Amino acid sequence: MEGVKRTALHEEHLAAGAKMVPFAGYEMPIEYQGIVAEHRAVRSSMGMFDLSHMGEIVLEGEDVLDATDRLMTNEVRNLAVGQARYSPMCRESGGIIDDLLIYRFPTQVMLVVNASNRAKDYDWIVAQLPQSVTARDVSDDVALIAIQGPDAVAFVQSLASVDVEDLASYHFLEGSVLGIPCTVSRTGYTGEDGVEIYVASERAAELWRGLRAASNTLALVGLGARDTLRLEAGLALYGNDITEETTPLEAGLGWTVKLSDRQFIGSDALQRQKDDGVSRRLMAFEMADRAIARPHAAMLSGDLTIGEVASGTFSPTFSKGIGMAYIEREHATVGREVEVDIRGQRHPARIVKKPLYRRPQA
Amino acid sequence: MGEERRYSRSHEWVIREGDSARVGVSEFAVEQLGDVVYLELPAVGKQLNRGDVIGDIESVKAVSQLYAPISGEVIAVNEELEAHPELVNEDPLGKGWIVVLQPVDLGDIDTLMFKADYDRFAAEEQA
Structure with missing residues (x-):
């Protein structure tokens, strides 16, 4: 696989018998x-993911917060130190x-x-930033290990120098886990409680091995289950559910x-779209039979094509096909019975409330 | 002496059982597919030509097609797989069988690969 990069945890994956794919x-x-x-382990106990392929870009300089705010649809300028936020970043078109x-x-974002x-x-x-703010791509220096599931926080707490259990959702702390300096963030992409740990690439394998050694129940989880977990949780995947052709x-x-009270790149277009109303909407669906809808399958209602599947897979939690589809506004109502064209055959499905899976509250 | 299992280039196995032929998915293909969660299988009585699609096999990740390794009529379908598609993963050469065919020509089976040849073929395809 020429030109394909490896994360700092590559050898750990091979040793654990992982099936590797280019991604x-x-x-x-x-x-x-x-x-x-792997999916069930995360839902019932906990699992560990290597997400070191994710990119990290550090911004620094005078007015870094305002400069970041202008790039994001979500408000960033009011973030406190130690806080994290999710946001789309849009073009002028939205x-x-x-x-x-x-x-x-x-001092950094x-x-x-x-x-x-x-x-x-x-x-x-870089093209949008003012002169006073610099950007650095530090992706190769930073590894990312996620631990997700109902047992994840207590497990990490037992190995951490900082108070992880009292860390609020979408907050983070700099400290150490197993004595290795890292940033522990109460975030995730699975619908479960858990943390994401940012660590220097050169200490990542040591941390990964230490975490594995510290638990008999920590499952290793690949990108396959990451996709089924996030889809059950109704979380969008870039490239499937959101693209440059879709708006938030x-x-x-x-x-x-x-x-x-704010201007950001895309705000005019999004204000117009909000005033006019969207023409389609990303909705969750579940199949009524055992079939599985895959991306790009047509959504039908009678003789009409009313939408297209954006993400579709098998749900291990519900043991049936689930997904998200862009559906024309007038058909985008929860409870509606629709059909999916799967390789020329119509299969019944129903539009349902997002998310399909919500974790039991403790 | 028992009949020897043969393999197709589309990753099905075939084993002769008297005048009929049992068909399943190779261990290699099952390993590639990952967890099988649903199969769309043909009705008994369906006539298949070699290379025709027998049905769909859905894993969590993706859907794949099963192809008829020889020509024949479907005389049995593994009904167990409806409720337990995971049998394909757990026992691909046994309880995870897919269909039984009444071959048009039993000699067609002899044109398929032996396991050693198939293993080489699969290894090359993966590389």
Whole structure:
């Protein structure tokens, strides 16, 4: 696989018997023991993911917070130190360049971006920033390990120098885990409680091995189960559910578009779209039979094509096909019975409330 | 002496059982597919030509097609797979069988690969 990069944890994956696939320019583990078992481990106990392919871009300089705010549909200028936020980043048209996490450090802002968009994002951001703010792509120096599931926080707490259990959602702390300096963030992409740990690439394997050695129940989880977990949780995937041809309002991310009292790149277009109403909306669906809808399958209602599947897979939690589809506004209502054209055959499905899976509250 | 299992280039196995032929998915293909969660299988009585699509096999990740390794009529379908598609992963050469065919010509089976040849073929395809 020429030109394909490896994360700092590559040898750990091979030793654990992972099935490796090329993904966003990296050779990544798609599964270890099997997607369904890994998915269930995260829902019932906990699992660990290598997400080191994700990109990290550090912004620094005078007015860094305001400069970042202007790039994001979500408000960033009011972030406290130690706080993180999710936001789409749009073009003037309102089309989504990427969706990312924004971390506010004392003098810096860290953006965590999708691996497939890293170069595009960096170029875009650099072109928009004022002279006073610099951007550095530190992706190769930073590894990212996620631990997700109902047992994740207590487990990490037992090994951490900082108070992880009292860390609020979308907040982070700098400290150490197993004596290794890292940033622990109460965030994730699975619908479960858990943390994401940013660590220097050269200490990542040591941390990964230490975490594995510290638990008998920590499952290793690949990108396959990451996809089924996030889809059950109704979380958008860039490239499937959101692209430059879709806007946050169409994608059901209206909660991340803060239009009052601020101007940002794309705000005029999004204000217009909000006033006019969207023509289509990203809705969750579940299949009524055992069939599985895949991306690009047509959504039908009688003789009409009313939409297109954006993401579709098998749900290990519900043991049936689920997904998200862009559906024309007049048909985009929860409870509606529709059909999906799967390789020329019509299969019944129903539009349902997002998210399909919500974790039991403790 | 028992019949020897043969393999197709589309990753099905075939084993002769008297005048009929049992068909399943190779261990290699199952490993590639990952967790099988649903199969769309033909009705008994369906006539298949070699290379025709037998049905769809859905794993969590993706859908793939199963192809008829020989020509024949479907005389049995593994009904167990409806409720337990994971049998394809757990026991691809046994309980995870897919269909039984009444071959048009039993000699067609002899044109398929032996396991050693198939293993080489699969290894090359993966590389």
